Every structure is written in structure tokens, then in C-alpha cells.
Amino acid sequence: MxxxxxxxxxxxFATNGMCxxxxPIASQVAIEILKSGGNAVDAAVGAGFLLGICEPQMTGIGGDCFVLLSPADGKDVVALNGSGKAPAKLDPDRLRASGLNAMPVRDxxxxxxxxxxxxxxxxxxDWGKIGLARSLAPAIHYAEQGMPVAPRVAFDWNIAARDNLLSGCARNHYLMDERAPVIGDLFRAPKQAEVLRRIARNGRDGFYLGEVAEDMVNSLRALGGVHTxxxxxxxxxxxxxxxxxxYKSAELLEHPPNGQGATAILMANMLKSFDLPDLPPEGAERIHIEAEVAKLAYDARNRYLADPDTTTHLDRMLSRETADKLASRINPAQAMDMPAIVSESIHKDTVYLTVVDRDRMSVSLIYSIYHSFGSGIASDNFGILFHNRGAGFNLTSGHPxxxxxxxxxxxTIIPGMIRENGRxxxxxxxxxGAYQPTGHARFLTNMVxxxxxxxSAIDAPRAFADGGVLKLERGYPADIAARLSEMGHRIDIPExxxxxxxxxxxxxxxxxxxGASDHRKDGCALGY
Incomplete structure (x- = not known):
């Protein structure tokens, strides 16, 4: 307590349903859908579409999603891959010939x-009860009438405006007189409301065919895209x-590739080699072990995870033997400088919501445009903000x-579930983003x-080994940062x-x- x-x-705490x-308004909408006869899928779809209006810097209809769904009958969990593909004419040789050696981020x-x-x-x-039009009605309403900008959203929006992350017509759609909205300003997206109406009326064809698709394709091709x-x-x-x-008594369920869920499972398997309960939960020793585990697990991710048709050695990433070998390379008192070299001896060959209804159907759904405001590019007419998931590719010839x-x-986006005794x-x-496997492993070990x-498992301070530095939230005291520096970590306090x-x-x-929701965001859990 x-x-x-x-x-x-x-x-x-509640008994009938929860989101x-x-x-907060997305959670409220989900509860209203449950109370009016919808199930967890109806509520998740309604809240998901709405989050694109609540948090346009994080998600929107120009993005991707992954879903884990546990049916009310308790049968096997279903995974749904809602990630789109690269345009058919995307040519890596042409990109390399243009002088690129890595995928551009905002392009x-x-x-x-x-x-x-x-x-x-x-x-x-396939799974809903009330129909798409009823689930979409709240998002259409708020897109047209306006959504008050919440504090964390305003914080992110200001950084995006400061750093010029929006370009072209996206600035007209997502800035107010060339500035970011402030807390309490109303964000309206009437053009998106029209797109949502077409989806409500015609289903996916309202988005992928006709005038909406033409707007997206024409906008992309005008910028040099090969989209059709x-x-x-x-x-x-x-x-x-x-x-x-x-992991001990818990079974961690993840989405398969092209998501990075296997990275979280590999981390959990590696952490079995260390007696975490003997380490202080917010101490330097635990942070160090987790950081070293992450370095090696992310190296494996970068080697193997890709499109489901080209992912190699998934079985190796999931095996306990691989985890044990990697864990044995970790020095409990010293940070490694070159995890890829350490890992080489073993490896020779990316917004979230959850809903549970009264029948205990549960949905774990993650939905994103990747970087803040995605690519920073929007379609000319409807203002659909495009994600930049192609930045997740590499340009290494022959790589999966x-x-x-x-x-x-x-x-990088991965929904999760924990199962015990088959339920x-x-x-x-x-x-x-990339933190998510580390976040899954930390949440799991916090609880287990x-x-x-x-x-409490969500609220606890976080650390993340990322790009050669160890990011520490300000929730850790200065002596923890000093101890980690002594171990060889380069400390960074992120903005x-x-x-x-x-x-x-x-x-x-x-x-x-x-239900629990992170204090780092504006949201909440609600039930009835």
C-alpha cells in the first residue's frame, strides 16, 4: 500500500468493466460504450480512434497498431498485426545510390x-457488438467540436514546435498561428472528422479507397514518394x-515480429539468471543489471527482427539457452562498452490502452505514429498525419x-499480457518507443x-540503456546516478x-x- x-x-477498482x-476522456468514452452494451473491442476501438484527437503527437489514423485479444470464453489469445507495409516500389538500391546509409527519419x-x-x-x-459507427461517434464529435489540450500533450506539442518537427501543410493543421497550443486550448480537426464519418459509413474502404486515399497518395507523391x-x-x-x-509464476505474452515483443521475452529470460529480490528495487545494482540485459537483448533484436516473412532465428531469441549464455557475459559491477562485440560470440549465424468488459474479454492495444508527430508530414486536404515507421528499416544489404x-x-510498439495457469x-x-521491452521486463519484475x-509497478522510477547512455528519470536520487557512473555508465537525465x-x-x-494508469501521462483508469 x-x-x-x-x-x-x-x-x-470495479467489477463490471474497466479501461x-x-x-481521461478516452477512458470515459470506453466506459460509456461498455455501459451502453458494447464489449471490450467496441470500447477499445472507440477509445483508440479518439486518442488520435486527444494526443495527435502520439497517434492517429495515419499510424499502425498491434493488438492482443483474450476472448470472453477464455480460449487462446489472438494477435492482430495492424502494421502497414512499405510501398511496393520502395527500392533500397535507389536509396543507397542517393547517398543514404540509413533510413531518413522525417522524410x-x-x-x-x-x-x-x-x-x-x-x-x-469480427469481435464487436455495436458496430463501427457507434464506436466512432465520440471521435467524430470531439474532432469537430474540439478537445481541450491536456498538460502532457501541451508539453510534447511545445517541444515539437520548438524543434520544427512539423513541415509543410502539417503546420497549418497542427499549429495555431505558428505556435503550439497551450494547456486548455481547443484542438479541432474538422477534416479528420469527415474522414472518420466516411470510415463509419463505409468501413476501411472509406479510408483506403476514393477521395481520402487520393489525398494521401497525391500528397506523398508530390514530395517524391513512390506510394500508389x-x-x-x-x-x-x-x-x-x-x-x-x-518468468517464475508468470507467463509473458507478446506480439510476434515484426513487433519487438521477443526482445521483452529475451530480457525476462536473462533476468532469471539474477536474484533480483536480493537487490533494492530502486538501487543502482538492479538498474545496472537491467541496463546490461537490455544492451544484449536489443542487439539481438537489431540482428534478427523484421517483417514476419524475413525474421530469422526467432526461436533462438526465445530460448532459455540463449538467454543464459548472454546473461553469463554480464559483469555485475561494470558496464559493457560494446554490447555487439560481447554478443557476437553468442549470435554467430518501436499509445496504449487496455479494456476489460463484464464477460472478461480483454483487449491490449497499442497504436502509434512512431516519433513525435510521426514524419511531421500531413496530407494536403484532410490533414492526415503520416507515421514514419519506415525509419524502422535499415539499408544493410541482405539484412532481414x-x-x-x-x-x-x-x-517498436508491443502490447502485452500476463497469464497464470492458462488464463x-x-x-x-x-x-x-524503443524503451518498451525494457518497460515490459521492469513492470513484470516489479510485480513478481x-x-x-x-x-506502484507503473509509478516506480525508470532507467533505460539507450544509444550508449543510461537515461535516468529524476525520481532517482543523486547518489544512485553517482554509483552508476562509477560502474561505467554515461548518465543522461532526459527532458x-x-x-x-x-x-x-x-x-x-x-x-x-x-486498473492503473501512468502519472507520466494525462490519463487514468476508470471502471464501473
Whole structure:
């Protein structure tokens, strides 16, 4: 139990249904859908579409999604890949000939076809109860009438405007007189409201065919893109099977490639080699072990994870033997400088919400445009902000994740679930781009090893080994940073907190749902 003398938030308890999301109005909309007869899928689709209006810097209909779904009947968990592919004419040789040795980040070449709309429509058709039009109604309303800008959203928006992350007509659609909106300003997107109406009326065809698709293709081609109407028309999500790994009593379920869920499982398997409960939960020793594990697991990710058709050695990433060998290379008192070299002896050959309904169908859904405001490019007429997921490709000839026409790039976004005794007990997710596997492993070990409740497991301070530095949130005291520096880590205090998270614990024995939402975002968990 938290100390009520100190700032913090309590978990939320309910019995009939619950949503935890990164924005209060999205959570409220999900609950209203549940109370009016919708199920967890209807609520997740409604809240998901709305989050593109609540948090346009994070997500939107120009992005991708991944979903894990546990049906009400308790049968096997379903995975849905809602990530789009590169345009068919994307040619890595041409990109290399232009002088590129890595994919550009904010450029038309990094824009893959948005996949989330197709996936949301498929989810609604296959699993929903109330129909797409009813789920979309709140997003249409707020896009037209306006959404007050929340504090964390305003914080991110200001950074994007300061750093000129928006270009061309995107500045007209997402800035107010060339400035970022401030807390409480109303953000309106009437053109997007029209797109959402067409989706409500015509399903995925309202987005991938006709005038909306023409607006997107014409806008992209005017900037040098090779995107075609056929690329959009052929976009289709795919059902697949989750992957999993055990950590003590818990089974961690992840989405398979092209998501990076295997990285989280590899990290969890490596952490089994260390007696974490003997280490202080917020101490330097635990942070160090987690950072070293992340370095080696992310190196494996960068070697192998790619489009499902080209991913190699997934079985190796999931094996306990690989994890044990990698863990044995970790010095518990000294940071490694070159994880790729350490790893070489072993390896020779990317917004989140969750909903649970009264029948205990649960949805774990992550939905993103990748970098802040994605590519920074929007379609001319409707203002659809394009993601830049193609930046997840590389330009290494012959690599599984080499850019190429019709391929899906390696993705950072991963929904998660925890299962015990064959039944899902906790749909959860951690936002934050590349941080997400580290976030999954930390959330899992916070609960299993340190017996934290779900809200405490989310609230605890975070660290992330990223790009040669160890990012530490300000929640850690100065002596922890000093100790980590002595171990050889280069410490960086990031401008923004590391990621965000939500989760819902399903207590079947008591018939109670416990929801938690990250203080790093504006959102909340709500139930009824």
C-alpha cells in the first residue's frame, strides 16, 4: 500500500468493466460504450480512434497498431498485426545510390502505408457488438467540436514546435498561428472528422479507397514518394499467434515480429539468471543489471527482427539457452562498452490502452505514429498525419530488416499480457518507443520479484540503456546516478519522462478489476 502522506495515485477498482488509457476522456468514452452494451473491442476501438484527437503527437489514423485479444470464453489469445507495409516500389538500391546509409527519419521515404484503420475495422467486424459507427461517434464529435489540450500533450506539442518537427501543410493543421497550443486550448480537426464519418459509413474502404486515399497518395507523391493507390487498396491486417515466455509464476505474452515483443521475452529470460529480490528495487545494482540485459537483448533484436516473412532465428531469441549464455557475459559491477562485440560470440549465424468488459474479454492495444508527430508530414486536404515507421528499416544489404517494397519494418510498439495457469490475468502495455521491452521486463519484475501492486509497478522510477547512455528519470536520487557512473555508465537525465503505461489486473477469485494508469501521462483508469 502506498504512503498516503506522499503524492501519488491509487489504483482503481470495479467489477463490471474497466479501461485504462493515456487520456481521461478516452477512458470515459470506453466506459460509456461498455455501459451502453458494447464489449471490450467496441470500447477499445472507440477509445483508440479518439486518442488520435486527444494526443495527435502520439497517434492517429495515419499510424499502425498491434493488438492482443483474450476472448470472453477464455480460449487462446489472438494477435492482430495492424502494421502497414512499405510501398511496393520502395527500392533500397535507389536509396543507397542517393547517398543514404540509413533510413531518413522525417522524410517521405520513411512513410509506410498506415495499417491501424484496417485493423480497427476488422476488430469491430469480427469481435464487436455495436458496430463501427457507434464506436466512432465520440471521435467524430470531439474532432469537430474540439478537445481541450491536456498538460502532457501541451508539453510534447511545445517541444515539437520548438524543434520544427512539423513541415509543410502539417503546420497549418497542427499549429495555431505558428505556435503550439497551450494547456486548455481547443484542438479541432474538422477534416479528420469527415474522414472518420466516411470510415463509419463505409468501413476501411472509406479510408483506403476514393477521395481520402487520393489525398494521401497525391500528397506523398508530390514530395517524391513512390506510394500508389494500389498500395493503399491492398492494405490488410493479419491474425497471428502470440509468442510467450515464463518468468517464475508468470507467463509473458507478446506480439510476434515484426513487433519487438521477443526482445521483452529475451530480457525476462536473462533476468532469471539474477536474484533480483536480493537487490533494492530502486538501487543502482538492479538498474545496472537491467541496463546490461537490455544492451544484449536489443542487439539481438537489431540482428534478427523484421517483417514476419524475413525474421530469422526467432526461436533462438526465445530460448532459455540463449538467454543464459548472454546473461553469463554480464559483469555485475561494470558496464559493457560494446554490447555487439560481447554478443557476437553468442549470435554467430518501436499509445496504449487496455479494456476489460463484464464477460472478461480483454483487449491490449497499442497504436502509434512512431516519433513525435510521426514524419511531421500531413496530407494536403484532410490533414492526415503520416507515421514514419519506415525509419524502422535499415539499408544493410541482405539484412532481414533491409528496406524493401511490400515489407513491414521492425516495429517498436508491443502490447502485452500476463497469464497464470492458462488464463489472462493482466493486459498491459508500456509506451516509449524503443524503451518498451525494457518497460515490459521492469513492470513484470516489479510485480513478481518485488510484489508491487499494479499502480506502484507503473509509478516506480525508470532507467533505460539507450544509444550508449543510461537515461535516468529524476525520481532517482543523486547518489544512485553517482554509483552508476562509477560502474561505467554515461548518465543522461532526459527532458521528458521515460514512456508511460497502463494495465488492468483481473481478479477472478474476487470478481474485481484493478486498473492503473501512468502519472507520466494525462490519463487514468476508470471502471464501473
Amino acid at each position: 502506498r504512503d498516503f502522506h506522499l503524492p501519488g495515485r491509487s489504483a482503481v 485504462a488509457s493515456s487520456h 517521405v521515404q520513411s512513410i509506410t502505408i498506415p495499417g491501424a484503420v484496417d485493423a480497427f475495422c476488422r476488430l469491430s467486424n 493507390l494500389d498500395d493503399f487498396a491492398k492494405t490488410a491486417c493479419t491474425y497471428t499467434q502470440p509468442i510467450s515466455g515464463h 530488416n533491409e528496406a524493401g517494397g511490400g515489407k513491414r519494418p521492425m516495429h 489472462v490475468i493482466l493486459p498491459f502495455g508500456v509506451m516509449g 520479484d518485488y510484489e508491487m501492486d499494479i499502480q 521528458a519522462p521515460i514512456g508511460g503505461a497502463q494495465g488492468i489486473y483481473i481478479d477472478d477469485k474476487r470478481g474485481v478489476l484493478t
